[in-house]
Amino acid sequence: MLAFTIRRLGQSLFVLVVMSFLVFLGVFAIGNPIELLVNPQADAIERARATAALGLDKPLLEQYAVFLSRAAHGDLGRSFVFNIPAIQLILDKLPATLELAFCAMVISIAIGIPLGLVAGLKPHSFIGRTIMAGSIFGFSLPSFWVGLVLIMVFSVQLGWLPPNGRGETVMLLGIPVSFLTLDGLRHLAMPAINLALFKLSLLIRLTRGSTREAVLQDYVKFARAKGLSQRRVIGVHVLKNIMIPIVTVIGLELGSVIAFAIITESIFAWPGTGKLLIDSINQLDRPVIVAYLMVIVTIFIAINFVVDVLYSVLDPRVRLGAAAAAH
Amino acid sequence: MSALLEVEGLRTHFFTKAGVVKAVDDVSFRVERGRILGLVGESGSGKSMTGYSILGLVDEPGRIVEGRIALNGSDLTRLDAAAWRKLRGNRIAMIFQDPMMTLNPVLRIDTQMVEAVLAHHAVSRQAALERCRAALARVGIPSPDERLRAYPHHFSGGMRQRVAIAIALLNNPDLIIADEPTTALDVTIQGQILSEVQKLCRETGAGLIWISHDLAVISGLADEVCVMYAGRIVESGTVAEILENPMHPYTRGLLDSVPSRNTPGRPLSQIPGMTPSLLKLGAACAFRERCPRAIDPCAAAPAVRDVAAGRTLRCVNPVA
């Protein structure tokens, strides 16, 4: 188990380094790098000075080494627009995005798995088919359009929920969170539901598919032949088997939820990293883009690593090295 | 004293989109305490489905449409779901064919054994574990504690099947149904398991139904035999009677297709044709198309009749 974990950790670090190199290449090596690192309004003298100061006349690999060492110390440049370190900008906005992503995941898991189980256990019943039809609808909906419709209905027509922004925050363990205040919840409601919709549908379908396959397996028949209650057969035997693919997907989807939050944040003007990214792209604030990419890549790799380890915990067949008891 | 298990006129049909599949069509037999009944037939003859019917494990789109299944005198077909559950794994236990598929791969052996005990007896986990250890010892698995903490994929095929047998024995059932449990194992292990099961049966006094397509296995193991074809029992009797004096042409054909040391050099004969589709069973005898002894009256499906004490036959033109 430990060997497996260490091996995965090593692989993760490797991927991190590779990605950092790709980001570096993409931003620093394509085109004229000086354009990317210096305020576009700088004149020729400032550019020459910046070129020397930033070491852009040095060989590529040396620049990469400098980049890496700076990154390891958390220095990813300064934002052109706000003139503060880019990493700080990202980290300031990260709690808002993570809160949104987390709420969306909770909603989709809490609703998705039970609905998927029902649909999988009774696939041809009315409720089973309704759930499936609903789920097709759910992930066909373009999320930005859903956001618009939500605003239309709940803000414009009914006036119940505010159409943009984040609500009041309180400090929880040193991080500002808004889901603990009523105002915060009112602001969270629509963005979180919007973001959750796609994942919810995916989760329903995945759970349904896994459940349908699982109940056809012989071990379910055997469990019933032992006289186990239906609750135990589904709740323990089936659930533990379907949890493996589901947990994997949830873990991987967590990363993509953070990415999809970019759209939701744009629609609802939610002050998170996604909105920051779009604004930065439009304003050509490259250091912020770089900082965002590096942070996101790190988060992703960390998530993948955790999911892998979790997978091996859940599926005993994956754990190598356990002494196989033979005859 | 009534028989341990009496099955009368059992019919289990599957109502599919393509039509009605009569998987089990008028099956009757008895199993006495401490005796072993062999149920022989090709794949598709309905033998496994008979086993599932006795346990009440027939899934949609199938169901038992008719018949009486009496365990110690009480009719099981009248039971509701809760009563069935109390019976399964407790008074009637089943051993399946492929233990790799029947043991849940992500749960430990002790979990899967203890739950079988706890489902029927309100005892402590410790007490349940004790029972499991005893059951494992009985099927010849040494150092049970280590095995209990393991997962199914750590075991070999023979070992897994022993575990499955141990699970069947946990609650001292009156009746055990074994559905081809040795088919997936190699021959030497098969022999071991067969003799152990036979011994266990005699010791505990449980009745055993052994389902197989292998006549040789049945002949070495069972006391009585029922031969099934296309969902019906075509002949039944004691093993000695059936082997030495088969009356149904199908049974005769089976025996003739088996090479035997007693008649070296004899060319093996084959039963021509194919098993009929269970969807399209007409009014005639199911074996008619392939029977060398078919005569006109065979166009009306023959009923089962007693030809001697404990001997039944479904044929109007038997061999000998």
Next chain:
Amino acid sequence: MSVAVEPAATPAMPAVREQSPWRRFVAEFAESKLALLGLAMLVVIATIALTAPWISPQNPYDLAQLDVLDSKLAPGEQASSTGKTYWLGTDDQGRDMLSGIFYGLRISLVVGVSSTVIALAIGLALGLAAAYFGGWTDAVIMRIADIQLSFPAILIALVLLAMLGQGVDKIIVALVTVQWAYYARTVRSAALVERQKEYIEAARVLALSRPRIVLRHLLPNCLPPLIVVATVQVAHAIQLEAALSFLGLGLPITEPSIGLLISNGFQYLLSGKYWISFYPGAALLLTIVAINLVADQLRDILNPRLKK
């Protein structure tokens, strides 16, 4: 000594009348009314997309045809000059929404389908190569695919577009980059399973040439999962393109796709002029739903593990 009692083994189910696989496939597909509905919708949408220039009441990108006095009219209102009815209203420039949607669908479908086809070709080639050659080729291709697949498509596309700028070709490049890995991985898994099977051994023993083995034997068996993935991916590609256009990074204003139409109308939402965003979105939704209905049925038919 064990002897099987099976003079001639047969399954218990009836032998199906010998239908050609194609007819069986069509029959199974038609079992789902929803899937047929989806297929019908797709045909309609595709027809609209193909014939947009001829069936639109107005060419919304021909400035001469626009009358700014007609801007922001609600659905059902009439043009001030010609008296024609704007069935779905107009946008802030006086463009007929219905025509805008027709043209937008056209662009969205073209971009979505062509990027899928290109990604399919690339992914197929790479996946087959990885499966057939194994070893180093396999490891490199799959590692790249895995790393890429562990990042969400939208992120990769965003970054690519930020670097490359706007334009139809750049969008297609971004979409292809994001998609090829799915195909490569699907094809490789299917091909690997097939490769183990005995008939490939037989073909090799017969010394058939490599391309022949790959094309005639491996390929047809990889097709079922590939078809399912490709169908779903068309929907994803269209959605992704719409999202990117909505964010302002997708197709340029000269080729307005549905996403751009929606984002144009966003600013008018709070003042109640919902139709400028709503109807394009509804059109997009119907397209995606139709594709997914079809894909769902395909997946159910072609999934071997559900056949019991």
